[in-house]
Amino acid sequence: MFNLENLKKTAAGNTDFVKKMIQLFIDETPSSVDTIKNSFQSQDWPNVKSAAHKIKPSFAILDINELKDEIVEIEKHANQMPNPESQEVLNTLVPKLINSFDGLIDGLKKEIETM
Amino acid sequence: MAQQMNHLRIFLVEDDPFYAKLLTHHLALNPSYELHTFSKGKACLEALNLKPDVICLDLSLPDYKGDVLCNDIQKQAPNTPIIFISSNEDIKKALDLIKKEEVYDYIVKDQDTTDRLWKSLINLSKNRALKEKVEVLSAEVKEKYDYQNTIIGNSPAIKDVFRLMDKAVKTNINVSISGETGSGKELVAKCIHYNSGFQKGKFIAVNIAAIAENLIESELFGHEKGAFTGAHQRHIGKFEQAQNGTIFLDEIAELPASAQVLLLRVLQEREITRVGGTSPIKINTRLIVATHKDLSELVENGSFREDLYYRIMGLPIHNPPLRERKTDLFLLADHFIEHFAKENKLKAKHLGEDAKKKLLSHPFAGNIRELKSVIELAHVMSEGDQISASDIIFKSANTLDGLLKTQMSLKAYNAQIIRHYLDKYPRDISKVADILDVGKSTLYRMIQNKEV
Numbered sequence: 001m002f003n004l005e006n007l008k009k010t011a012a013g014n015t016d017f018v019k020k021m022i023q024l025f026i027d028e029t030p031s032s033v034d035t036i037k038n039s040f041q042s043q044d045w046p047n048v049k050s051a052a053h054k055i056k057p058s059f060a061i062l063d064i065n066e067l068k069d070e071i072v073e074i075e076k077h078a079n080q081m082p083n084p085e086s087q088e089v090l091n092t093l094v095p096k097l098i099n100s101f102d103g104l105i106d107g108l109k110k111e112i113e114t115m
Numbered sequence: 116m117a118q119q120m121n122h123l124r125i126f127l128v129e130d131d132p133f134y135a136k137l138l139t140h141h142l143a144l145n146p147s148y149e150l151h152t153f154s155k156g157k158a159c160l161e162a163l164n165l166k167p168d169v170i171c172l173d174l175s176l177p178d179y180k181g182d183v184l185c186n187d188i189q190k191q192a193p194n195t196p197i198i199f200i201s202s203n204e205d206i207k208k209a210l211d212l213i214k215k216e217e218v219y220d221y222i223v224k225d226q227d228t229t230d231r232l233w234k235s236l237i238n239l240s241k242n243r244a245l246k247e248k249v250e251v252l253s254a255e256v257k258e259k260y261d262y263q264n265t266i267i268g269n270s271p272a273i274k275d276v277f278r279l280m281d282k283a284v285k286t287n288i289n290v291s292i293s294g295e296t297g298s299g300k301e302l303v304a305k306c307i308h309y310n311s312g313f314q315k316g317k318f319i320a321v322n323i324a325a326i327a328e329n330l331i332e333s334e335l336f337g338h339e340k341g342a343f344t345g346a347h348q349r350h351i352g353k354f355e356q357a358q359n360g361t362i363f364l365d366e367i368a369e370l371p372a373s374a375q376v377l378l379l380r381v382l383q384e385r386e387i388t389r390v391g392g393t394s395p396i397k398i399n400t401r402l403i404v405a406t407h408k409d410l411s412e413l414v415e416n417g418s419f420r421e422d423l424y425y426r427i428m429g430l431p432i433h434n435p436p437l438r439e440r441k442t443d444l445f446l447l448a449d450h451f452i453e454h455f456a457k458e459n460k461l462k463a464k465h466l467g468e469d470a471k472k473k474l475l476s477h478p479f480a481g482n483i484r485e486l487k488s489v490i491e492l493a494h495v496m497s498e499g500d501q502i503s504a505s506d507i508i509f510k511s512a513n514t515l516d517g518l519l520k521t522q523m524s525l526k527a528y529n530a531q532i533i534r535h536y537l538d539k540y541p542r543d544i545s546k547v548a549d550i551l552d553v554g555k556s557t558l559y560r561m562i563q564n565k566e567v
Contacts, residue, residue: 006226010140010229012144053202053203054131056202057224057228060225061133061137
């Protein structure tokens with residue numbers, strides 16, 4: 001689901017740093033995902049766009065394969081709302097993000113434990 | 116700016132804690148980097164008194180838009196380079212920002228951000244080192260041509276040159292320098308250039324006498340590819356090379372009549388056209404000319420255009436010959452001794468009284484150039500700490516020419532000639548008497564009466 005090679009390369013052998021970065025992701029990202037979820041329901045598109053924009057880089061750094069491209073798309077289409085095509089894309093991608101996110105966090109927690 | 120050459124004081128303005136931590140960790144791997152991290156634009160502005168070398172700026176901050184913050188930074192700390200780091204992949208936005216002079220780079224947040232930022236900072240550091248080197252060299256050149264220290268002398272004649280140079284450096288007026296060969300005309304021209312408003316451009320020196328007549332136009336004004344047989348590529352002429360600087364035309368009296376017309380037009384129009392070209396090019400160049408000939412005489416005999424003469428005369432500066440500034444002779448000699456000793460890592464010697472007397476009696480037809488050469492040779496020839504008369508060797512090439520230029524009485528000429536041979540054959544009165552076809556007793560009498 002994720003690939004930490006890039007982060008480990010940046011860490012230059014500092015495992016503690018890798019752990020801290022993952023923990024930071026675990027601590028900081030859920031609130032932004034919650035914002036996307038709530039704003040999607042209330043159709044507050046600027047907020048959806050802003051929250052997706054905020055978490056986009058960290059998804060790229062942790063190379064979260066299943067979701068990093070989806071976050072980019074969510075930001076892009078939230079910016080195009082109201083638009084029927086974008087609405088359709090968001091109707092698919094936001095639930096996918098929410099459904100996968102808890103599993104992602106669990107996976108990252110396990111990764112820390114094994115380090 | 117931070118003090119050490121490779122040391123960089125970096126401000127990182129990033130509100131995303133994940134990204135701030137990532138970049139901080141990465142940049143901290145370089146011990147030359149001093150990092151200051153801020154999560155808000157206002158905090159960054161308040162810390163600008165720390166004089167960062169570069170500011171890495173997130174384009175979207177909670178209290179500031181990156182481009183607005185960039186403007187506010189430049190108001191407080193002009194010329195501080197900014198590197199934008201943004202998850203905004205809008206190319207137009209990036210291009211608009213990078214067009215700003217102070218924006219050094221624009222890096223998109225992705226998996227390569229850390230590497231790109233690293234490279235960008237390395238390049239910035241190299242550029243900064245290069246810029247500092249250029250600034251140091253420029254300051255050195257300026258110091259080298261600080262004419263009060265470069266042109267040695269305090270005689271009234273040289274003070275008059277300083278006075279005129281002061282006037283020249285404050286304006287863009289053309290300058291014409293006259294003076295005998297070896298009197299330092301090019302040095303005066305360089306000093307004017309490096310102390311004037313034209314110092315940011317180049318100083319281009321051209322010896323007119325050294326250029327074949329059929330090449331003068333192309334050399335001075337350039338040519339386009341194919342303008343004539345052999346013009347394989349475009350050539351930028353000396354006037355263009357001296358854009359915003361100074362062009363120094365030495366031996367201007369040797370300028371052929373055909374080129375005189377062209378130069379006159381350039382000075383009137385303030386523009387040149389390359390040979391074979393059709394578009395005129397505006398030039399902003401200070402013209403300094405020099406000659407050892409009397410241009411007004413050439414105008415009178417018709418070999419130099421009168422209209423060009425008045426154009427180029429501008430502010431005339433006459434470099435006095437060394438024989439008219441004898442009081443500067445020992446200052447110059449000491450200067451050359453010190454310079455020669457320093458260049459050759461030797462202890463500087465001093466001039467003995469007999470050496471001084473010998474120098475004073477010489478006409479120095481080759482002026483300062485000749486003095487320099489004589490002093491350097493004397494320094495080499497001298498065995499001890501002192502340079503004596505026998506170490507001072509005058510080359511004969513211009514001696515008669517120099518003697519005649521001094522306009523002395525016949526008696527004084529006689530004394531100079533006798534002294535010359537006495538110096539050449541010391542302790543051999545018989546030989547000197549034979550050469551000059553005078554009696555030995557005459558020579559002894561002149562020496563006794565201190566006539567020589």
